[in-house]
Amino acid sequence: SAVTNVMVGAATKAARGLRRDFGEVEQLQVSRKGPADFVSTADHRTEKILYEELSRARPDWSFLMEERGAVDAASGAPGTPPGRWIVDPLDGTLNFLHGLPHFAISIAAEERGQLTAAVVYDPVKDELFWAEKGRGAYVNDTRLRVSSRSALDDAVLATGIPFRGRKGHRQWLEEAALLMGQVAGIRRFGSAALDLAYVAAGRYDGYWERNLNPWDVAAGVLLVKEAGGFVTDAEGRDRAMDGASVVCGTEGIHRALLKTLKTAGKTASA
Ligand code: IPD
Ligand code: CA
Ligand code: CA
Ligand code: CA
Numbered sequence: 001s002a003v004t005n006v007m008v009g010a011a012t013k014a015a016r017g018l019r020r021d022f023g024e025v026e027q028l029q030v031s032r033k034g035p036a037d038f039v040s041t042a043d044h045r046t047e048k049i050l051y052e053e054l055s056r057a058r059p060d061w062s063f064l065m066e067e068r069g070a071v072d073a074a075s076g077a078p079g080t081p082p083g084r085w086i087v088d089p090l091d092g093t094l095n096f097l098h099g100l101p102h103f104a105i106s107i108a109a110e111e112r113g114q115l116t117a118a119v120v121y122d123p124v125k126d127e128l129f130w131a132e133k134g135r136g137a138y139v140n141d142t143r144l145r146v147s148s149r150s151a152l153d154d155a156v157l158a159t160g161i162p163f164r165g166r167k168g169h170r171q172w173l174e175e176a177a178l179l180m181g182q183v184a185g186i187r188r189f190g191s192a193a194l195d196l197a198y199v200a201a202g203r204y205d206g207y208w209e210r211n212l213n214p215w216d217v218a219a220g221v222l223l224v225k226e227a228g229g230f231v232t233d234a235e236g237r238d239r240a241m242d243g244a245s246v247v248c249g250t251e252g253i254h255r256a257l258l259k260t261l262k263t264a265g266k267t268a269s270a
Contacts, residue, residue: 001132003058003083007107007119008128010053014046014105015123018090021045022124025097035165038093043067046105047089054085054107061085066215084110088215091120092191101125106193108218115241118219118226120197129197129223137200137226146229147202150252152182157249157257158195160209161188168210175208175264182260192246196220199248200227206249206257210234213243221246230254234261 021028021042028040047067054061059075061083073081085107090096092103101124109117118137120129129144131137137144149155157179162168180186187204189195192212198204200223221240224231231248233239236258240246247257 001117003109004117004119004130004132006054006057007109007117008121008130010050010057011105011107011119011121011128013053014049014089015121017049018042018046018103018105019123022096022099022101025099028097030097036094036163037165038097039067040093040097042096043090043093047087050085050087050089050105050107054087058083058085063087064214065089066213082111083116086110086215086218088193091193091216095190100190102189102194103191104193104197106215106219108222110218115218115222118222120193120219120223122194122197127197129200131200131219131223131226133222133226135226137223139197139201144200144223144227145202146199146224146227146250147205148250149205150250152179152253152256152260153184155183155205155249155253156185156187156203157183157253158187158189158198158204158207160190160192160195160212162211166211171210171264174267175261178260178264178267179257182256192216193220196231196246196248197223199229200224202227204249206247206253208234208245208247208257208261210245211243212246214241217241217243217246221248224248232258234258 055074063071234245
């Protein structure tokens with residue numbers, strides 16, 4: 001669609017600068033938004049390019065961006081904007097700053113309160129994950145489908161481990177303790193957007209994480225849905241996009257994950 005083309009164009013342009021910055025991370029200025037919550041000139045620069053490209057193509061759309069927050073439509077038109085861009089210019093900042101080649105640009109389009117298109121672009125591996133509501137999910141030109149695994153025994157899961165400054169350490173430990181005895185493997189690669197994209201691609205069979213924000217997950221949630229996966233919050237509600245908790249996977253893995261997380265919750269509060 002036209003909207004997807006706009007997103008792909010913006011992501012490709014912004015990725016050029018990101019790739020350049022990744023080659024000279026020592027040159028970047030890094031500051032702290034909170035304990036272990038880093039932001040660099042690369043995050044801001046990328047966000048600026050995305051803002052310029054997206055607002056030029058759709059001047060009447062508003063934004064929710066990680067670094068700038070909620071931003072009104074550039075046109076200043078009154079009334080409810082026809083659409084909103086949800087943008088994480090650099091998902092995986094910590095990887096990026098440590099020279100770990102695993103990070104992405106994440107952009108979602110929301111129209112009438114519904115996610116309609118998504119782009120997650122990994123500029124190092126040159127993998128462009130994209131989806132349109134009702135039209136499927138793709139990486140570059142290849143159609144995506146979640147894996148066919150339905151039992152935890154065979155599953156490789158991704159997760160996010162809460163770090164300094166994030167709450168939920170004990171809860172995560174309880175959950176991981178229960179799950180690690182049941183699955184083939186657990187990975188923590190450090191980019192929520194790519195974790196979701198990899199579930200859509202059938203690389204991971206499931207993924208769970210808590211205390212995220214809409215910009216981390218909006219695009220990935222649509223990717224998983226359009227690849228035939230199941231994605232909810234930890235209570236099983238269609239609220240993953242809020243980011244408070246995200247649980248996803250193939251139908252069977254999603255169900256098993258929800259059940260185990262519930263059990264972990266009981267153990268933790270007992
Ligand atoms: C982070 C990544 C990471 C997740 C963190 C997020 P950022 O986003 O998605 O995988 O575990 O909680 O904050 O800050 O690198 O855009
Ligand atoms: Ca951040
Ligand atoms: Ca993020
Ligand atoms: Ca970010």
